[in-house]
Amino acid sequence: MIFDKQWFKRNQKFLLWYVNTAYGKGVMHIDTDQHIINIQPNSISWRVSGNQYATEFRTHDKYSKRLYYSYKIIWQAFHWFDMNIANKYYPEINLGFDTLTVYPKAYYNHWQDALVSRTVSSGGLWADIHDGAGTYVNRTATITDYVAIQSYYGTTKWRRLLRSLFSFDTDTIEGIIDSATLTFTGNGKEDALSITPSINVVSSAPNNTEAPVAGDYSTFGTTLFSTKIDYSSWNSSGANDFILNASGLANIDVDGITSFGLREAEYDITDIEPTGVSSTSSSAFSGYYAEYTGTASDPKLVVVYSSGSTTTFTPIIMTY
Secondary structure (H helix, E strand, O other): OOOOHHHHHHOHHHHHHHHOOHHHHHHHOOOOOOOEEEEEOOEEEEEEEOOEEEEEEEOOOHHHHHHHHHOHHHHHHHHHHHHHHHHHHOHHHOOOOOOOOOOOOOOOOOOOEEEEEEEEEEEEOHHHHHHOOOOEEEOOOOEEEEEEEEEOOOOOOEEEEEEEEEEEEOOOOOOEEEEEEEEEEEEEEEEOOOOOOEEEEEEOOOOOOOOOOHHHHHHOOOOOOOOOEEHHHOOOOOEEEEEOOHHHHHOOOOOOEEEEEEEEOOOOOOOOOOOOOOOOOEEEEEEEOOOOOOOOOOOEEEEEEEOOOOOOOOOOOOOO
16 A cells, blocks of 8 residues: 555665655654664654664654655656556556555554543542543544643532543564653643642553544553653643653563553542642643644654664665
């Protein structure tokens, strides 16, 4: 299929030449000066030093999308050529853009980011909000909360608890993972509850990474995958880095999809009820999701890994 993993594999040599030019880096929105040695629909890789490599993953097919939308008129021309010239008169020069199963579909997401929450419109007890089933999911969020706690009128009632999940296709990692960093671009924070919240990374286990559902609210873990970021330290207009600890590194699936979750760390993860207030007020951390226009603020996972041998390890599909 066009712009899927196999297409990237077949065209890797050309793609690597392209993304290592200033023009290609600009079109593909690659913000590193490193020499790219592997590009996939959702990731790029480079050599750090010796036998150590790094791969930057996104929660969506960023590079498939960039190729499709940047050169859409060319792909449409190829489709017209296949349908009207090659298939009728010269099938041997078919360009592969002829069937509806591969065109005009632009990219193939098998992972996603989303927010999930439990909301009780008339307010409920903490145990109900914290442990009840999810009631809402948003898979197309752009700029909104990553985590949030909202009170309701009355000091013992709560209206909403919100968590977020992020899945990455990480099956291109080949080697021993040395370190990894999850980065989220903040866009705001509030503490109208005056509870001084914090935020941290945990596991999440969506039933379907292609289409998270409200029920995934109950799949978040409590094991801390990083050092928490306190309210005062949250960058509301830039990057927030979570350096993964041993538990977080162990959560990375080198053969498939890796999912992480964000939860409020002082009360949600610990299941300690905050002090309520007599109004509908919120404490929250907010930022950008992958659906926001552009790619500079995408949630991303950067994994650094080693092969153990500088001569036998080949983390790329093709070089030039």
